[in-house]
Amino acid sequence: MPRDRSVGRLLTRAFAALVLLIVCAGLAQMATVLVQHRTVDQLSAHVQPLQLANARLRGVLADAQRGLRGYLITGDGQLLDSYHVARSTYPQAVAELRELCTRRECPAVNTQVTRADAWWELAERQRQAPPRSSQAVTFVSTGKTLFEEFLSANSGLDRSLAHRAESLQQRSFTLGWLTVAAVAVLTAFAAALAAITATRTTRRITGPLGRLVGVLDRMRQGDSAVRADPDDGPAEIRAVAAALNTRADEADRVRAAERDVARLRAEVRDLGIRIRGHLVVEDAVREAVHGLATTLRADHVLVRMAAGQTDVPSLVSLRDEHRDGPLNDLAGCPATWLRTGDVHTTDDPDGDVEPPAAERRAWAAVGGGPVLTVAVSGGGECLGALTLIRDQGPPWTPIEVGLSEAVATDLGRGVHHARLYEQERQLVARLQELDTAKTDFMSTVSHELRTPLTSIAGYLELVLDAEAGDLTDAQRRMLEVIARNTRRLRELIEDMLILSKIESGSFRITTSEIDVAAAVDQALTAIAPAAAKASVRVHTEAYGPLRLQADAEQLDRVLVNLLTNAVKFTPAEGTVTVTARRDGGHVTITVADTGMGIPEAEQQVLFTRFFRASNAIHQAIPGTGLGLAIVRTIVDSHGGTIDVRSTENVGTTVTVRLPG
């Protein structure tokens, strides 16, 4: 059993002792005063008057004896007068003495009065004896004896009274000193007690209190693990320490609970992100099922999706092996009793939603513990239900319910998104099929067009070469029109073929080291007849060798295409300038013309297939609108860039940068 070290009890005891000491000192003082008062009273009211009365009696008798004796010796009658005066005063003096005396003095007073009365009897006889007679002398000696007996008694009483007065005074004095001594001792004792109590109290309070303050300071600084010593100091401080520890424990518990909730929230947030990240509905549902089981410690997690909404099984469970067992009933219960935003827990029977009896029976078949069901909604409609079951308590807390709702929301959103994605994917697949068919068709048509075109171009060449006989000028002009349009048709077919290759993904470049300057020269040779015919001058500023890795055939196609465009869109007497130079890690090829330019509004769509500038169409300049699209694809596949700057009616500059 712990020793009682209460400061309060110590102080109570100490103060009780002090009060007792003070009361004792007071009582002693009061008793002393009372006793002294009585002593003084006795002295002044009894002993001293008695002494006076005794002295007066002696005086009366002495006066009488002196008067009588004088008369007897001298026979002077005047002396006898004083005897008579004394004689008449005597009874009053005796009465006074008797009145004052107490039982204690009565014997002595009686003896004295008896002896005085004996003397008075003899004195009466002496008075009657003749003065100066022998009889008188005899009486004188007898009277003297009696008188001395009286005096002796009187003196005895007087001495006795004086002794008593002295003894009373002595007692009073002694008592006074005793009281002083006692009060002094009591005061000293009280002072010592107070000092000891103060020291012990201080020592027992300040140390533990200081340590307690230290603990509080550390707590305030965030040290949540520190605790006060519950066995340190007196009971009061121990009680404070215990209360402080309780509060600290409570705060720890609250903090731990908050940490748990925060962790749960974070887990649920991550789970939501993972769920929404799935592009397949079933994957999203399974992620939710497994994630919830781990995060919220559910023994059974079941997701039922409404029929016809998705291609997910109607019931997805943590334990699909129970499908034909405990889950059998639940699979047959559509969650149509839930609306968007609905929540139901078996711990809250007063909820807004009431599940059908079959649903409750199905739950009971799965697990006997608390059941939480949340509606899964997405895209504004209820898609299904999320059910969490614990085999045995604890009940679902409001926080867990809230988190489940959050997961259900994410699941609904995820399912909705996955459905949209699936629809989109199907659409894309269909479009891709269509695109492939189109590309195949383009390729086939292009191939099929080549054979008749070969015949047309070949025979045309024979006729123009006059291999079938000479031609008139008119015939030749007409045949040349046919030849020109055959060439256009051929170019169109070539472009379409390349485009179909690009679109089918079979367009590949085969690189080898080539000299760009030489490629520019080659392209110029190819374009020279057309330029000469259109009266367009072509400048070159290509200083080789400008070596880089490229597909020679495709680079030639790029250069011829750009130069053809430049010549085609430049009016007579215009200039086309081709420059090629090394620019750090790149080779830059620029084709600048002084042609009609491209309207600014149309420059953005320049590289779009079949795009043709409005001014080119207006002036009936032939073209397919495929050239720049092909050029850009070739440049891109070389890892290069192409840039077009153009001002209408001033000219166009095309810059191609190729790495290497």
Add this chain to the structure above:
Amino acid sequence: MTVVLVADDDADIRDLVAFKLEQAGLDVVAVADGQAALEQARLRHPTLAVLDVSMPGLSGIDVCRMLRADPATAAVLVIMLTARVQEQDVEGGFSAGADDYVTKPFSPRELVSRIQALLSRARA
């Protein structure tokens, strides 16, 4: 006179090529399919064969491979005519043993100059 075998299922092109080659002074044997081409090659021992790649039955590439496989015809020079520009056709032609190829549509003049270039190289 140098005998040249021309095989193409398209009669117009076959006639065009045959006409142009005859103009160039060559003895032309024209056939419409691969089987006939093989037979004529064995019969006439042409110096050069112009074979269309896409023919019904035996393709130009098949014919080329068979010509090369037969010691009697292994030395024939072969030029392939192709309507396709796909690399695999060209590679297929060369791996079968073709000496050159010309893509449709082609210029008859260019074809003749290629043939003459091959012939002069073979003679040298």
